Amino acid sequence: MTVDNSSPRQRILNLFAGKKTDRVPCFSGMGNVTTEGLKKFGYKFAELHSNAKMLADAAASTYKLFGFECGIVPFDLCVEAEALGCEINVYAHSDDILYPTIKKKLITNEEEMDIRIPSDVSNRGRMPLMKDAIRHLKSDIGDNAVIGSYVLGPFTLAGQIMELNDLLKLSFKKPDKVGKLLDNLSDVIISVAKEYESAGVDFITVREMGATSDVLSPRVFKSLILPYLKKVFSELKSANVLHICGKTNDIAVFMLESGAKAISVDQKNDVAETRKKIGSNALLFGNYDPYNVLVSGTPELVHETIKKCIDSGVSAVWPGCDIWPTVPPDNFKAMMDTVQQYRR
Amino acid sequence: MxxxxxxxxxxxxxxxxxxxxxxxxxxxxxxxxxxxxxxxxxxxxxxxxxxxxxxxxxxxxxxxxxxxxxxxxxxxxxxxxxxxxxAETMDLGVKGSVVIGTVEGDVHDIGKNIVKMMFDVAGFTVYDLGRDVPLDKFVEEQLRTDSDLVCLSAMMTTTMVGMQKVIDRLKEKNPDVKIMIGGAPVSKELADKWGADGYADDANNALKDAINMISSLKKMKEDAEAKKSS
Missing domain, CATH: 1.10.1240.10 (Methionine synthase domain)
Structure with missing residues (x-):
């Protein structure tokens, strides 16, 4: 039986469906805006976050300019926290690339952790705008490129709405209390993800970088983080990915246990070792360094790094974090060429 | 007993x-x-x-x-x-003052606070600018306090690149100031490339490095003054 790999999108959908593909795809489930794309439209990074059309244009430009096989919105990590009532800072004054951050936390002490989730949370803040952006993006490049969005994992979202310092200590001292918050936040994440699904995304990435083994022990990951990731993934209908950056070698197996269809790791993961642990069929995405390789490396370094990713056994060539916008076009081209030409 | x-x-x-x-x-x-x-x-x-x-x-x-x-x-x-x-004046061989903060766009301050703690312990005067600090604020604060050392922290790749600008501006205003960068995405290569005097991916290294830097700075100053008076 021949498999239809006629478009990058079809190839990626085949990959998620467990079908054979002719080569590894090259895409991401995280931010993919580039300064080249912004230049093309004359957009300022800080303006994008509150305009659906601009978000979609910028996200689509990476496919149009470089053939990167996806279009992803949003570009920041504040959408869910904002829907929950946090105010954000988009750094409108700045001409630099500064990602929006949370200005004011929702929970300022332990007593406030028992939050009430607004019933219309998935329609608050910039949620309607994100759904619009997804629709624009879909009608623009959705036949050929895979369209995606991302949500935060429960623990990472908790770190957006309360002081990370407190959250981490309480994870140790009062895991039950933290667990209850994560359970509540899982519901928020599920309803946000469902809105993205109904707007037409092909896949959703859950970013739970707050629970990296640079911060939390694998033991705590298993007891406190994993149950709520399982809850989230059990509700997702679309293809999906769990992304965690930093040290992940000791939790890669748990990451798969979450029920995610694919796991995504960054350059700190020893992919060859992870591949051995999780077997040949599991989907493992990664793991080039988007800054030190793709932005500040040479095309030769990009070429060698992508070859190494493929040789180590990634199922898709995929960055360790958001594409850092100032990628030199030659480096982007070197990556796409390597993926087209190189076979393991 | x-x-x-x-x-x-x-x-x-x-x-x-x-x-x-x-x-x-x-x-x-x-x-x-x-x-x-x-x-x-x-x-x-x-x-x-x-x-x-x-x-x-x-x-x-x-x-x-x-x-x-x-x-x-x-x-x-x-x-x-x-x-x-x-405590009496502590005897680490050096004393100094330090400006420390997490660069604009980055709201992670745990690493910065651990480094700050080590300076507190060592008896440094610490000017803590907090987190999400506009780049020029580091320069202003260094000039205002005449600190020996400026420590910049960033936890994310996305904010790390701001450090390069601060380093350039600080060195332009005050070539003698020592600059240390720290945080998960920071590497020795980047520190060298951007002209930082030290780098630390953890607090212990930060303190050791800081002491070395300040010692060499004091020595430079002493040498310069000795030259002037001779």
């Missing part, structure tokens, strides 16, 4: 309180140290700080993670707050 034995016992208690992140035990041991007139610098360095060194080892061995580290830091401060008012 001799006085020396008792002293060792208290130093051990201070150390253990930090390692076992027990704030109450740290306060109790610090109070005992004061009651028994134990040299306060001894209590800080051979008690609290040697506890923190052990914590650093446990962290490296991946027995402790960030939550434990934060709780140990709380215990250290619980003891330090009692001891510090009684």
């Amino acid at each position: 001799t006085g020396e034995d008792r002293k060792q016992e208290i130093l051990e208690a201070l150390k253990n309180a930090v390692v076992q992140y027990d704030e109450d035990a740290a306060k109790e041991a610090a109070q005992k140290a004061l009651d028994l007139d134990i040299n306060v610098n001894d209590a800080i360095f051979n008690g609290l700080v040697s506890g923190m060194e052990e914590v650093g080892r446990l962290f490296e061995a991946q027995e402790y993670f960030v939550p434990e580290l934060l709780m140990c830091a709380d215990a250290l401060y619980a003891g330090l707050d009692l001891l510090k008012p009684h």
Whole structure:
């Protein structure tokens, strides 16, 4: 039986469906805006976050300019926290690339952790705008490129709405209390993800970088983080990915246990070792360094790094974090060429 | 029990309180140290700080993670707050002042706070700008305080690149100032490329590096002055 790999999108959908593909795809489930794309439209990074059309244009430009096989919105990590009532800072004054951050936390002490989730949370803040952006993006490049969005994992979202310092200590001292918050936040994440699904995304990435083994022990990951990731993934209908950056070698197996269809790791993961642990069929995405390789490396370094990713056994060539916008076009081209030409 | 034995016992208690992140035990041991007139610098360095060194080892061995580290830091401060008012000028060979903060766009300050703690312990004057600090603020604060050292922290690749600008501007205004960058995405290569004098991916390294840098800075100044007067 021949498999239809006629478009990058079809190839990626085949990959998620467990079908054979002719080569590894090259895409991401995280931010993919580039300064080249912004230049093309004359957009300022800080303006994008509150305009659906601009978000979609910028996200689509990476496919149009470089053939990167996806279009992803949003570009920041504040959408869910904002829907929950946090105010954000988009750094409108700045001409630099500064990602929006949370200005004011929702929970300022332990007593406030028992939050009430607004019933219309998935329609608050910039949620309607994100759904619009997804629709624009879909009608623009959705036949050929895979369209995606991302949500935060429960623990990472908790770190957006309360002081990370407190959250981490309480994870140790009062895991039950933290667990209850994560359970509540899982519901928020599920309803946000469902809105993205109904707007037409092909896949959703859950970013739970707050629970990296640079911060939390694998033991705590298993007891406190994993149950709520399982809850989230059990509700997702679309293809999906769990992304965690930093040290992940000791939790890669748990990451798969979450029920995610694919796991995504960054350059700190020893992919060859992870591949051995999780077997040949599991989907493992990664793991080039988007800054030190793709932005500040040479095309030769990009070429060698992508070859190494493929040789180590990634199922898709995929960055360790958001594409850092100032990628030199030659480096982007070197990556796409390597993926087209190189076979393991 | 001799006085020396008792002293060792208290130093051990201070150390253990930090390692076992027990704030109450740290306060109790610090109070005992004061009651028994134990040299306060001894209590800080051979008690609290040697506890923190052990914590650093446990962290490296991946027995402790960030939550434990934060709780140990709380215990250290619980003891330090009692001891510090009684400390004489501490003798680390160098003293200095430092401007520290997390760069604009980055709201992560845990790493920065751990580094700050090490400077506090060492008796540095610390000008903490907090997190999400506009780049020019580092330059202004260094000029205002004439600090020997500026420490920039970033936890994310997305904000790390701002450091390069701060380094350029600081060196332009004051070529003698020492600059240290730190945070998870920072590497020796980047520190070299951007002209930072030191880099640290953890707090222990940050302190060691800082002391070395300030020593060399003081030496440079002394040499320059010796030249002038000769």
